[in-house]
């Protein structure tokens with residue numbers, strides 16, 4: 001994708017894959033002006049995926065976007081995207097229990113909201129693990145808003161390469177080989 005990002009509308013509907021400087025690989029979709037979907041391919045909670053997470057999405061200045069949300073696990077996230085530079089900065093604030101029991105969160109969260117809410121009460125919150133990292137964007141796709149084919153299955157080994165190499169979506173950004 002070679003487009004220049006200027007407005008909030010340019011950003012909404014965009015699908016990204018990026019690798020943090022600590023090696024963690026994430027896939028994230030600006031589904032609409034208040035919703036995000038994501039899949040985690042590498043790092044402490046690789047294998048986790050989430051649809052329809054409510055988030056605050058704003059443009060700070062032309063081409064620079066800030067997204068913030070809090071999750072049912074108690075994890076908080078703040079992302080600053082600079083898509084024209086193919087970069088972002090993300091800060092993840094993990095409750096202590098996610099650091100100690102990451103396996104509980106490695107699932108399709110939408111089907112396990114009660115377990116996340118029970119776990120955040122049952123286990124410790126503090127001290128939190130704060131992970132602030134820059135990331136390099138390795139893929140950007142114009143998926144359009146509210147496209148449920150973007151994030152529709154669990155991550156698998158090789159999925160980021162399938163997406164980057166054009167083997168995963170058709171010309172209408174629908175998932176191939178459903």
Ligand SMILES: C=Cc1ccc(O)cc1
Nearest residue numbers: 026028038075077090092
């Ligand atoms: C915890 C979720 C999360 C999603 C995307 C990202 O870049 C960082 C954290």
